Structure formats: structure tokens, C-alpha cells
Amino acid sequence: xxxxxxxxxxxxxxxxxxxxxxxxxxxxxxxxxxxxxxxxxxxxxxxxxxxxxxxxxxxxxxxxxxxxxxxxxxxxxxxxxxxxxxxxxxxxxxxxxxxxxxxxxxxxxxxxxxxxxxxxxxxxxxxxxxxxxxxxxxxxxxxxxxxxxxxxxxxxxxxxxxxxxxxxxxxxxxxxxxxxxxxxxxxxxxxxxxxxxxxxxxxxxxxxxxxxxxxxxxxxxxxxxxxxxxxxxxxxxxxxxxxxxxxxxxxxxxxxxxxxxxxxxxxxxxxxxxxxxxxxxxxxxxxxxxxxxxxxxxxxxxxxxxxxxxxxxxxxxxxx
Numbered sequence: 001x002x003x004x005x006x007x008x009x010x011x012x013x014x015x016x017x018x019x020x021x022x023x024x025x026x027x028x029x030x031x032x033x034x035x036x037x038x039x040x041x042x043x044x045x046x047x048x049x050x051x052x053x054x055x056x057x058x059x060x061x062x063x064x065x066x067x068x069x070x071x072x073x074x075x076x077x078x079x080x081x082x083x084x085x086x087x088x089x090x091x092x093x094x095x096x097x098x099x100x101x102x103x104x105x106x107x108x109x110x111x112x113x114x115x116x117x118x119x120x121x122x123x124x125x126x127x128x129x130x131x132x133x134x135x136x137x138x139x140x141x142x143x144x145x146x147x148x149x150x151x152x153x154x155x156x157x158x159x160x161x162x163x164x165x166x167x168x169x170x171x172x173x174x175x176x177x178x179x180x181x182x183x184x185x186x187x188x189x190x191x192x193x194x195x196x197x198x199x200x201x202x203x204x205x206x207x208x209x210x211x212x213x214x215x216x217x218x219x220x221x222x223x224x225x226x227x228x229x230x231x232x233x234x235x236x237x238x239x240x241x242x243x244x245x246x247x248x249x250x251x252x253x254x255x256x257x258x259x260x261x262x263x264x265x266x267x268x269x270x271x272x273x274x275x276x277x278x279x280x281x282x283x284x285x286x287x288x289x290x291x292x293x294x295x296x297x298x299x300x301x302x303x304x305x306x307x308x309x310x311x312x313x314x315x316x317x318x319x320x
Contacts, residue, residue: 039268040268040269041318043264043265043268043269043274044265044269044273044274044277044318046261046262046264046265047261047262047265047266047269047273047274047275047277047278047281048277048278048281048314049258049261049281050258050259050261050262050265050278050281051258051262051277051278051279051280051281051282051283051284051285052258052281052282052285053254053255053257053258053261054254054255054258054262054278054282054285055281055282055283055284055285055286055289056251056254056285056289057250057251057252057254057255057258058282058286059285059286059289059290060247060250060251061074061247061251062124063247064240064243064244064247064248065121065124065125067125069236069239069240070232070233070235070236071118071121071122071125072118072227072230072232072233073232073233073234073235073236073237073240074121074240075114075117075118075121075223075227076224076227076228076233076237077237077240077241077248078117078248078251078252078255079220079221079223079224079227080220080224081248081249081252082216082220082252082255082256082259083217083220083221083224085252085253085256086213086216086217086220086256087217089213089217090213090214090217093211093213093214094213094214094217095211095214096210096214096218097209097210099209101209102206102208102209102210105202105205105206105209106202106206106210106215106218106219108198108201108202108205108206109199109202109203109206109219110219110222110223110226112195112196112198112199112202113195113196113199113219113223114223114226114227115191115195116191116192116193116194116195116196116199117192119188119191119192119195120132120136120188120189120192120196122185122188123136123185123186123188123189123192126183126184126185126188131174131175131186131189132185132186132189133170133174133283133286134170134171134174134175135186135189135190135193136189136190136192136193136196137167137170137193137279137283138190138193138194138197139192139193139194139195139196139197139200139275139279140163140166140167140193140197140275140276140279140280141163141167141197142193142194142196142197142198142201143196143197143200143201143271143272143275143276143279144163144272144275144276145197146197146198146200146201146271146272147201147270147271147272147273147275148272150201151201151204151270151271151272153270153271153272155272158316159272159273159316159317161313161316162276162312162313162314162315162316162317162318163272163276163313163317164313165309165310165312165313165316166276166280166309166310166313166314166317167313168306168309169306169307169308169309169310169311169312169313170280170283170306170310171306172302172303172305172306172309173283173287173302173303173306173307173310174283174287174306197275200266200271200274200275201271203263203266204266204267204271207263207266207267208267212260212263212264212267215263216256216259216260216263262274262278265277265278273317273318276313276314276317277314277317277318280310280313280314281314283310284307284310284311287303287306287307288307291303
């Protein structure tokens with residue numbers, strides 16, 4: 001049973017390509033442009049689904065993050081549990097590239113992800129979440145610029161207007177008329193966004209060498225091992241897990257699925273579009289989870305207006 005399940009997992013990894021080759025080509029044998037369009041539609045839609053799963057996990061994580069516990073302990077639990085979920089697929093399908101450049105890019109992912117994750121948790125513990133959400137979206141700009149200038153991805157004027165619309169929409173949703181004063185929490189939020197934007201770039205480059213399952217397992221295992229030796233990490237692992245075991249398991253199910261979809265999309269599509277789709281759907285999902293499940297009905301019209309701007313931005317970014 002296990003090998004069959006894992007074979008299904010690999011089929012899912014190549015789902016977009018399968019649809020393109022079997023379904024689209026059979027109906028449009030002489031229309032390569034149509035085939036490419038539909039493949040990219042699937043790729044970019046997968047990034048949106050990944051963002052929604054990230055949003056569910058992040059909404060839960062925000063509610064279980066306590067100031068008295070170490071940010072390193074939270075990060076260790078997240079990455080070690082991710083590695084456990086991917087252990088069985090890795091055992092059956094592992095493979096590692098022999099090119100040195102692959103491990104340079106992998107090291108970039110590892111370093112920027114660890115710093116970004118820890119810095120963001122520190123920001124959550126010190127400042128208002130609504131402002132942090134806006135400032136940490138510097139990741140959108142960084143990843144977009146990396147795609148355009150480092151990867152030479154072609155972007156139209158409407159694409160650029162799309163990302164501007166998304167940024168304005170995010171500000172409309174989350175800004176609460178509070179003065180932005182320079183503080184450690186705000187700096188942490190901006191820095192986390194910069195590092196997460198670089199994560200997306202390094203992931204895109206690393207996936208040119210790694211298969212997805214091996215990459216995810218190796219990253220999470222490496223991050224957990226590094227954190228294990230950082231002073232203060234082990235102190236709070238047990239009390240956090242005992243207190244929030246069910247929540248952690250639920251967030252890990254969402255994250256391991258979302259990560260797989262996001263990396264598949266990132267490997268197949270443009271960094272500037274995939275990352276923007278994922279981050280925007282992530283933010284919209286957290287906003288609507290708050291409205292529907294947490295009864296956060298305050299400023300609902302403002303949130304809906306901002307959401308429409310974000311949706312308009314996604315349309316401009318993906319279809320023009």
C-alpha cells in the first residue's frame with residue numbers, strides 16, 4: 001500500500017504536465033500556445049491553493065504564539081514535524097544532485113528561511129499583527145524584482161499595475177490608521193519580508209537541480225538540526241508541543257501540502273507571478289478566516305474593498 005501511495009504522490013507532482021500532454025494536446029494538436037497557456041493556468045492556480053493552505057496554517061500559528069516561549073522552539077517544531085511527514089516519501093524516492101551549484105542555492109534557501117522565520121516570530125511577539133502583515137509584504141517586491149532583473153522574466157505594463165494593485169489592496173485591508181514609528185518590531189517585519197523574498201529566488205534556482213521531495217526533506221531536516229544547537233531552542237519544545245499538539249499537527253498537514261504545491265508551481269512558472277499569487281491568496285485567506293471563523297467583522301467593507309483590489313491585481317498579473 002505504501003509504495004502505491006507514494007507513486008500517487010509523484011503523479012500529483014507532474015499533474016500539470018500530465019494534463020498538458022494528455023488532455024490539451026489531444027484536443028489542440030497544432031496549438032502549442034494553447035497548451036502552454038493551460039499548463040501555466042494550472043501552475044499559477046496551484047500557487048493560489050498553496051497560499052490558501054499557508055493562510056490556514058498561519059492563522060492557527062498566530063493564535064498559539066506566546067511571548068514567554070522561544071521563537072527558536074516554535075521554528076524547530078515546525079521544521080522537524082515537516083521532515084517527519086516527508087520521511088517516508090524521501091526513503092522511497094530520494095535523489096541528490098551532483099552539481100556544486102545546487103548546494104550553493106540550497107544553502108541560500110536554508111539561511112534566508114531560518115533568519116526570515118525567526119525574525120517574523122520575533123515581530124509577532126512585539127508589535128501589532130496588522131502592521132506587521134503590511135511591512136512583511138516587502139517579500140512581494142523583493143521576489144518580483146528578483147524575477148524581473150535576475151531571471152529576466154518578461155513583465156508587461158499590466159503585470160506591473162497588477163502588483164501595485166495588490167500592494168494597495170493589502171494596505172487597505174490591514175492598515176488601521178496607526179502611526180508607523182521606527183521600532184524593533186517593525187524592522188523585524190521588514191527584514192523578514194526581505195529574507196522571504198530571497199527565499200523564493202533561491203528556491204527557484206535550487207529546484208533546477210533538486211527533485212521536490214528530496215529538497216523539502218533535506219531542507220526541513222537541515223533547518224531542524226541547525227536550530228537544535230542554538231541556545232534556548234530545546235528549552236520550550238516540550239511545553240509548546242504538549243500544549244498545542246493538535247494545532248501543530250493541523251498546521252503541518254496544511255504546510256506540507258502547500259509547500260509541495262508551491263514548489264511545483266515555482267519550478268514550472270515565473271517567480272514574479274507564482275510568488276505573488278501565493279502570497280496574495282495567503283493574505284486574503286487569513287483576512288477571510290478572521291471574518292468568518294474569528295468574528296472579526298470590524299471594518300468589513302474596507303477588507304472587502306482591499307480584497308477586490310488584490311483579486312484585480314491577480315487577474316492583471318496572470319492573464320495579461
